[in-house]
Amino acid sequence: MTPTAATPDAATAIDVSGLTRRYGAITAVDGLSFTVPRGQVVTVLGPNGAGKTTTLETLEGFAAPDAGSVRVLGLDPWRQSGALRPKIGVMLQAGGAHLSARAGEALSLVARCSANPLDTGWLLEVLGLGEVVGVPVRRLSGGQVQRLSLAMALVGRPELLILDEPTAGMDPQVRHLVWDLIRAARRDGMTVLLTTHLLDEAELLSDRILIIDHGRLLADGSPAELVAGSAPELTFAARPGLDLIELAGLLPADVTTAEPSPGHYRLTGQGISPDVLATVTAFCARNGVMPQRMHTGARSLDEVYLQLTGSQVRS
């Protein structure tokens, strides 16, 4: 039986179909469609201005779609925000805590909006905010404000977490803690939708990655699916100007050699094999150079991303 709008699909947390959102002449989101199954961690990747935050705002009921439909936990976020919002935990890009409130007070206020909140003392402690419970929000560091904001998203035990750049401004240790936290949330049955600029973060955490740009969906798949389907490659670094014509002569015909930037070498082709690896190291040995950071495998998510979204810098 196909689910209808009236009987929401219990297995789908988010269902976006043909979503369009304009700001004056600018189309921020342009016919975007995707679904997020319950219990998964899905990451939205895209350059600045790709439409990520606008998409999240329509899911949270802060913006109405100009076209298309959005269902979150079976509800219309714009018309049924009152029923939806208690079920979702939202981390806003701009913290949202009162600057004069103390960190503990700010979290307590959000916790008191829930009938069965997490223990705020534990949550602050575990996020490394135990020492700053009594410190006004305006005196917290950027990373501390981010953690407080994450705590606010979690404290009401939501079914769905929507996190806008959760690890922005966090140092590496804290970022790992947040990754552990997101994994624990997934383990315990929460659905998580997050945005990030960090490709390694997306790759490590996500069941699925959506790459969007100019408000359109460019790719949708698991990290493995996104990098699959490309020719294997071998990359290494060495002194610039190695004789690639000589090297190419030693390799199978379908392997192409290139030096995309001085000192960085890339070999691509289905013929990449252990023999090719041995040939390359022997070639390096004859030339008296030590190959550094040798890597074989498919192209990285990084390359997929840059290929899809272009490599020019956006403001």
Next chain:
Amino acid sequence: MTQPAPTFPDGIFRPDPRPASAARMVLAAASTELRIQLRNGEQLLLAVVIPLGVLLGLTLTTVIDLDEPRIDTVTPGVLTLAVLSSAFTAQAIATGFDRRYGVLKRLAATGMSRSLLIAGKCGSVLAVACGQVLLIGVVAAILGWHPAGSWPFAIPLLLLGVIAMVGLALLIGGTLRAEAVLALANLIWLVLVGIGGVIVPLSSAPGWLRTVGGLTPVGALSDGLHAALNSDVVPSARVWLVLIVWTLAAWAATVRWFKWQ
């Protein structure tokens, strides 16, 4: 060998989203806002120090010519000033900056509806106003204040005044940019102190000022309080009408135009 306890024990994040009751949410919003306001030096200056300063200054010095006993003439205006400062100026500025920093959006994301949020703000303003009236009343009593026979009318008048001024505060704070709110709320405070019968009762002001000032919510409130606290007559219908019209207009506009961010 014992393992260290895991940072995130199994099941700790099992979903169980249940909103608190509306009453608890309003109480949470009101009490948090109240605590923040009470810690804020500028707000305390505006809400308590300036009105008490005016009360003491006008009563103990005779620079400005006022009817005797001076304390009876001064107290209704000081009560009006206190309400204007906390319910209007302070609340407008607080709301403007709450929007700027995403505080209201954050609460909305938690499931607090606009009406609960506004109820919370009204709750905190009313609590502050009660404290102000009590404090000013006690200090005035020490200075020899004797409210007259129709003083019970002061209670609904003050309540109506607070509600009208919170409505105006939310209208300005909920629609303009934070900097514009800051400038405008202070400017309006200054103008209304000037023409609203706060320092010198409107009854002893020139005719045009009496008319114009009497049509402002501050003028109507100070007029009404003078009548209730200094005589045995019921505050005039004009006073009630002006306050009710301002209340309805401000709240209708707030409901229509208030923006979360």
